[in-house]
Amino acid sequence: MEKATLKDLNIESREDVLRFLKRLWRQEKTPCPICSAALEPLHKKAKKSDCDWQCRNCGKVFRTIHLLDELNALSGEKSCV
Numbered sequence: 001m002e003k004a005t006l007k008d009l010n011i012e013s014r015e016d017v018l019r020f021l022k023r024l025w026r027q028e029k030t031p032c033p034i035c036s037a038a039l040e041p042l043h044k045k046a047k048k049s050d051c052d053w054q055c056r057n058c059g060k061v062f063r064t065i066h067l068l069d070e071l072n073a074l075s076g077e078k079s080c081v
């Protein structure tokens with residue numbers, strides 16, 4: 001399993017990245033931005049606070065907090081998500 005970075009997501013705009021992350025936080029069914037397969041919670045017994053997801057198809061792990069950090073570092077501003 002490899003950790004996905006912002007670059008891997010291939011999402012152009014900051015807003016679209018946030019939309020993607022928010023879907024994961026709400027635990028909505030979300031397709032993998034890389035291969036379009038359905039993402040699954042990384043941990044089987046996902047708690048509500050659990051926000052890491054994985055794609056079984058391309059083997060990427062999506063750590064939402066890490067991705068948010070990366071996004072904030074890029075834009076140089078603090079987000080209030």
Ligand SMILES: [Zn+2]
Nearest residue numbers: 032035055058
């Ligand atoms: Zn995938």
